[in-house]
Amino acid sequence: MGFPVVSATVFAPLIGALVIMCVPASRKEVIRWIAAVATGISLALAIYMVFGYDLAAGGVQFAEKINWLPAFGIKYFVGADGISVTLLLLTAIVGFTGVFASWGIQNRVKEYYITFLALTFACAGVFAAFDLFLLFVFFELAVLPKYVLIAVWGSTKKEYAAMKLALYLTLGGAITLLGIFCLYFVAGINTMDLLELARHQFTHNQQVWLFALLTLGFAVQVPIVPLHSWLPDAHTGAPTAGSMILAGVVMKLGAYGIIRVAIWLFPEGAVVWAPVVAILAVVCVVYAAFVAMGQKDLKYMIANSSISHMGYSVLGIAALTTAALAGALFQFFAHGIMAALNFAIAGMTYDRTHTRIIAAMGGLAKVMPVIAIAFAIGCLASVGLPGTASFWAEFSVFVGSFPIFPTLAVLAISGIVFTAYYMLRAIQRVFFEPLRHKEFANLPDARWYDWVVVSVIIFFIIAMGVYPSLLMDLISSGLSPILAGLPEPSAGGWLAFLGGVQ
Amino acid sequence: MGVGLLLPEIIACIGGLLILTERLFSKGEPERKDAAWFGAGVLVIAGVAALRLLGVNETAFQGSYRVDDLAVFFKLVAVVAGAITLLFAPDLLAQRRVKSGDFAALVLFAATGMMLLPSALDFITLFISLELISVSFYVLIGMQRGEVRSAEAGLKYLLLSGLASAVLLYGMSLIYGLTGSTYLTAIRQAFSGGEWPLLAGIGSLMILAGLGLKIYLVPFHMWAPDVYEGAPAPTVAFLASGSSAAALAAVLRLFGESLAGLNGVWLPVLLVLAVVTIALGNIVALPQTNMKRLLAYSSIAHAGYILLAIVARSSAGTAAVMYYCFLYAVTTVAAFGVISAFAETSGGEIRSFAGLARRSPFLAFVMLITLASLAGVPPLAGFMAKFAVFAAAVQSGYVVIAGIGLLLSVISIYYYFMVIKAMYVDEPVEATPITYGWGTQAALIIGLGGIILLGLIPWPLLRLAQEAATFARF
Amino acid sequence: MMDISCYLGLSTILFVIGLFGALTKRNAIVVLMCIELMLNAVNINLVAFSRFLDPGQLLGHLFVIFTIAVAAAEVAVGIALVLVLNRYRDTIDLDDFTWLKG
């Protein structure tokens, strides 16, 4: 085994955190640079994996296996297939830019970066894990740093928001854990290795119930609508980088779990439940879009729009076709960086104006043009404009899910209009129009670290918008084993009456 | 082997006697901490002796005493819990005008009881070991001079424990009357036919109630919050970790082994009570404002989790119980170590944890990890333990019960994280940095290391537990 | 020699009396006394069983010796605690000892 690339990618932030622990808290600049270097290494390695992954060979590459808890067949098994590579890249981008987005934090810098790096580490771990137990460990490991990040460095209702997040996510985790137990004992082959479990044939009944259990657990993390109440508060309450990673990466953990675990292991269950998931997805898209429209607080609006956008992913997941699933995964990436950008901008404006109420800002484009342009790009990406990564994501989802759930797909697509409506309204009210308050006239524009955040993310948004096949091929390669287990896609299921195209 | 089988207990007991003797001949200033550390050393030696008994598997004293890996494992729990407690205890006791020698001697005697109990194979040994633990704890709880809460807690524990002993004895007497023996193996045979009178069921329930007090089984748990609050933190540390572990060992022996034939009676009861225990512990912990009370309810909830593994009635379940006991002991002791280091002066109010991260980052970090472990954040020890327990329950088919348990455990996040919030978010009520002795520091480092390492490298201990669990019969 | 049931009945009634007292008497010392009554009741049980059912091994007899010792120990510590409480609180009524609650 050569250099453990995946482990290094995952653990670089953690090692950074450990190094920071040894630095005196007063050396703030040193701490920040350590964090930047740690996440930078992670990013570099992730990019290396994107190009180093052998598409022709496919499968899990860069794998590392060490026995961990043989009694349960638990291994430390990390590796990367196309999906993992993509999402590790996402995590690395958000982690790296998150460090710079937090550069301005002055309060308890040392603890802040330790927490942030720990969170990045946990998120990356989820995407790299190919052992179910390990995956769950990383999954749950992320909760505590999230809590601390929000509760200590957050704003508005931070303690409430942090607690709500912790409770909801733990609830999801508990359900997932139960599902993992059941699947482990039902399989009865004494392994948590996803590759081996995927080879095991579960009976139809088992698949149906285990899929339901696991997906329910993961659905809290996504979140899918009736279980989403934690998200707007958490995303709003979190500090800038916290919101970035929450919206950019954490939201993907649950949906990733659905694909990686629930669908891969229980394809028949997925088929049975697909209509339900699809309906919920569309509810997510439309409902959250309307709720976002009704928000007065910029971050609440972005948070709700995230739910709406993840609805597209979930719809793609429900459709279970190649294009739809690939679109869903591409949406992870696209929405991840785009939401990170939007939250970064919301944070930058908040840092300057000390308000997040949309109506209280206005005309800021004159004062901070760079931030305005970045926000515009973020919003337009969110609207799914071609040329941004989001377009390909949404388009693939639509193409893939339209034949399966025509009616639902139409409803979901209507979301692009609503999104445009509230996103552009936000730009208009925050950045356009005459400067509303005189005291905002002398606010500074983007500082150098803001430039880093904005330019790195925008680079990826546009690059993946123009050259999507770089990631799309990786995703497709990663999806092929998962799709192999799925039956031929067909319209309808038991909700065929909603369809009717064929 | 003969007396060699009793070596750990003898070492602990003699250590206690030595300390008492020394107390008699010295003026014994309260500041002296050497007695406690001597006690810790004695326990370490006892632990080594116990380790040497691994794999021995011998029955002695005409079938009333057995040393097998199961027993040794619980002996180790007692030793670890006692030793760590004795490391940090004197720092607090010195402030409280309690001679650390007195404390150490009693801890050693209690530890003796805890080491004997898992080996006890007849009612008499079992009962007397249990009472040794109880009586030691009456004193340990109530010995804090000038602190009326301590005495109140002691009296409450004594009265309830006494009543529980009476019920336990009554139940034992009924079983004895019905089987004609106090030996667990003989009782097992007597009930192996499957036919038994209702009175036997009543007897087993009374035994369950009597032992239920020690293992925080609802509704026999009522003493716990008051005692936790009133007793000195080191006492509670040892009580929460060692006493319940030993009692659980007794439960495993009694119900798993001798009353196995009566499982039609006690199994459903335990099943329901386990869920009730988890629910009540977690729910009542929510409105608590005192850290020690909160941990009491948390102990109750955790007892519920462990019971799930007991009702699993499998080798994996037994292993999970043992594993849980060990990890829970380490975690709890660390938690009370932190409380003992500074919060005891305020009676352990959560308020006093405000801003701890600024007053003492180390203490706050230990508490953070401890609480996270209790809350089941992977990959800390608490998570691994919970994982083993619920896995055992599911493996035995209790999917719904395990699911309810897991969902109820979500509630616990709230109160654990509230404390974390207090430590890391709230402004400190007083800004003075906290000082503590190196004993405390050592204890906390050991606890912290245990929580993290046993979580990251769970395999050796779990394997030990699994191998030991093969000695339990069902 | 009486029937064993008589002894068991006697013991049960004594147990119940003790339990009733423990639950309803105010005075801490009396409650301790009631617990002693309960332990005595158990002892009667044990001795009766031992005599009637197990005269060969007499495990019940042996058991009783230990319970008596335990009872004495408990009383000793209990009285000590009551005395301390009485000193601080000037009362030995159990319903006054409710500092610790919730």
Place this chain on the structure above:
Amino acid sequence: MEIAWLAWAVLFLPLASFLLISLVTWPYRKLSGLVTITGIGISAILSLWILARVIADPTPVTSTWHWLTVGSVRIEFGCLVDALSASMMMAVCVVSFLIQVYSTAYMEHDEGYSRFFAFMALFTFSMLGIVLANNFLMIYIFWELVGLCSYLLIGFWYFKPAAAAAAKKAFVVTRFGDFGFLLGILLLFHFVGGFNYGEIAHAVEGGHIPASWLTIATVLVFCGAIGKSAQFPLHVWLPDAMEGPTPVSALIHAATMVAAGVYMVARTYDLFHASADAMLVVAYIGGITAFLAASMAVAQSRMKRIIAYSTCSHLAYMMMALGLGGYTAGVFHLLTHCFFKALLFLSAGAVMTLYFHEENIWRMGGLYKYMKVTAVVMILGGLSNAGLFPFAGFFSKDEILVTALHANTGLYILGLLVAFLTTFYTFRLIFVVFFGPRSEWSPVAHGHDHHHVELPDIGNPRPSQIWKMQPVDPAERAESDRHLKKEPWAMIIPLSILATAAVVAGFVGWPGLEKGFSSFIYYHGAHEHHAFDMTTAVASNIIVIVGILAAWAIYGKRKTAADPLSEMLGPVYRLFERKYYFDEIYLWFIRRFVDGGAAVLAWFEENVFTGVFANGIGGLFMELGRVLRLFQSGWVQRYALIFFLGVLVLVMILIYGVPGEVPGAIAAIGGVK
């Protein structure tokens, strides 16, 4: 393949300009302008050359690159160069180039000079993308990008509330159409399995798409055109879009982008042609819009809005032509309209630049003597717009009318009516602006630097109202008039080139021409009536002349700056003036249902999901904890009581059993395995 490479070059040069400006030259104003002009200029030259090549050899040329494969979906980036796209490319490039040149003067003092040219370059790139696209997905992509540019350019003066609102409105309203467009594309993809025009045409021919679904898909695709070409009922954004700088209005909202809808219908004519119902929809939407827009133009007070409605009406004309089977007619009008409408806008822009940025025609009057060049080109443009022989507009409009005559008498009559209205409003504009007396409310330059002061909007003053307004002091006005400048060369040159085109471009469609326009661009599957119809030609010319006379009668001799028509038409005038209250109705709908729905759901979110679900359940547990806590009374005997109550209950359950199915239930829970 050479042509294909040239086409790619035409496409990417503007993009390169955009990137160059936005990444490098944005701090240097002049340089940025130069970059765009150079880039588009080269594109224009290349496009002319390509057109020449295509005229010589009209075989369609395609070139494709593989872009992306998702599952079974293969997405290509390809261009299709044939007569249609080559002509359109030429029009776009040339008009765009001229407008860039014009803009150097128009935007001279604007602080967003670099930004303007960057956006314009990006827009040209996007528009060319639509023109060159060889598949539906690509056209959709550029369609959206064009929408983006439109948004950016309408909102160019983002600090003006009206501009910011208009930009958003334009984007959202067109997005509404795009929603349908996307659905249509998806539907087609579902049946065809590809996005290429060729594949789709093939599938349509082969009858692989059920007829009803074909109609639905086609109408959905047409939705996109409705949005982008500002057709009824999504026409509401176009007049507001005039908040952008005038070159933008000229390029995007007159000459090119709004034409994209028409172009798209023409490009995918295979699809439309296969569905008679869809064609009918197109025709009627066109007819209705043509009339609505023309009638609204009659009663507008702002110069650019009048022209905007005119645009709307003309686009509708083209739609009607396409819907009635007049492929060549529609496309021909598209191209000629391109020139004369750009001309009209640019002249209007010139008037505004010179006239203190004033836009309301009732603040003007008699401007002919101050800006003769502008007036002349505008009149030429107006005549072309009205469709007087021999101006460009005449030829194309005539073809449309001929098509209508043969296809649908009702629409033919409507077409004639619209022709009248067109002439009327065009000359209303010209007479009010350039002739007659100066308005009492004309603006004056203020202060030393003659800066412009925002004047209140007076709308269309009613004759009865005029005394209520405060006229400007004539002396002050005279003083200020002395500062009126002349048109700069950067304006005159493009204007004259466009004027020339507006005058002569129609002759390529001269009916007698051997190899005229109709032999160059035509739809292979349709039989079109290209025969020249003398009656129609004469009738339309008479209508134009009548229209001019009517306008002269009403406005040419006016004494005051008030609209006499408002008294003649009464409430109808008001209906026109208020645009049939479309905005009000839509706004009411949005406020009521969209914003209202959002408010309701936000409330629901806060009170039900957060209030009841999250906090409620959490609070429930907390309260339960508080209640259960009461049992922990601190009284040890109560504890003992609970202890023994527990024992008693357990013993009783053991002896008497439990009611109902509890043991079974417990057993069941235990027995899931």
Place this chain on the structure above:
Amino acid sequence: MMDPVMGEPNNATVIAFAVISAMVLFGGLGVVLLRNVFHALVAMVVCFLGVAGVYFSLQADFLAVMQVLIYIGAVAVVIAFAVMLTRRGTMSDSNRFVDNSFQLVIGTVVAGGLGVLLLGEICKIAWRISADKLPGDLTRFLGEAMLSKLAIPFEIAAVLLLVALVGAVMIALEEVQKSR
């Protein structure tokens, strides 16, 4: 009922049992019902004596002696000391029931209910009476058992008593010194 071992109970045994039972029960009731705690203490001693009688009647002489020695000689004396040390107010009302009538009622029900259920079940059992003989020298037998098979409990009991003694001193020494 015939007792296979000990033969028919005669009048003397019945009367003796009745007396013993009366001592036990009235003693017990006295502890609970008497209003003066000293009287209660005396009642307890009576009860303990009765229990000793029970042991005696069951031929457990050694236990009977131990009962008297430990319970009456030690426990009762310690309690008497405690009563004296804590005396205050009127002695005649020193042994009251709790005020809380809920506790009283439910306590009664619980205790009574448990007793009734236990009695009912005990009566249902046909106890298998062993025919074995008692060991000849009971005390010796017990002593030997203590030192062989029950050596561990025996040792533990010693430690336990030590703990209790030392513990009581630890807890109360100061108090005793102060009150002296």
